[in-house]
């Protein structure tokens with residue numbers, strides 16, 4: 001773990017030197033990480049130099065999906081069973097990425113609300129997603145993940161009514177556990193709420 005933290009510090013220094021702002025996206029499988037990135041690339045990709053590293057236990061499916069929305073390299077990491085990415089895998093993936101020509105870097109972590117909580121990847125901001133279809137209580141059930149988040153995004157807002165999503169309860173749980181997180185609510189399918197997320201990215205980029 002100490003070695004992993006050292007490697008994460010190396011990654012962080014490398015990204016800061018290249019003036020890249022980096023996001024580590026975490027959530028349950030299926031909460032909408034890849035869909036949010038597809039939409040973000042489609043909406044901002046032409047204006048901003050965005051690079052992506054995707055982590056999955058098996059397959060390059062997410063990287064292939066994202067590659068359709070950008071002509072930049074989307075670097076896939078297959079963890080072969082591991083339930084999270086680690087800083088060494090990110091460091092290796094970054095060897096392939098043109099960092100000097102990157103403003104924003106998204107790392108899509110393995111879908112899991114437990115393991116990724118303990119692994120610093122060298123990111124600037126940790127982004128946790130909570131979809132309206134997975135229940136309002138996830139922040140209470142997985143406090144380390146939600147507590148460590150800098151940004152919390154309620155996704156699939158278009159499905160809230162069908163899923164019987166209790167928005168007030170979910171926001172109260174998020175505010176209780178994700179103390180310092182900035183909260184967004186959106187649908188990457190309909191585009192509803194995307195504007196505030198995109199504005200946030202533009203505002204936070206390193207200059």
Ligand SMILES: Nc1nc2c(ncn2[C@@H]2O[C@H](COP(=O)(O)OP(=O)(O)O)[C@@H](O)[C@H]2O)c(=O)[nH]1
Nearest residue numbers: 029030031032033034035111155156187188189
């Ligand atoms: N209705 C709706 N479906 C979504 C939304 N975001 C993702 N999905 C769907 O949810 C499923 C899982 O999404 P995906 O992006 O692969 O989740 P990931 O495992 O977190 O990367 C897919 O079938 C997506 O089409 C959304 O905002 N609204």
Ligand SMILES: [Mg+2]
Nearest residue numbers: 033034062108
């Ligand atoms: Mg995905």
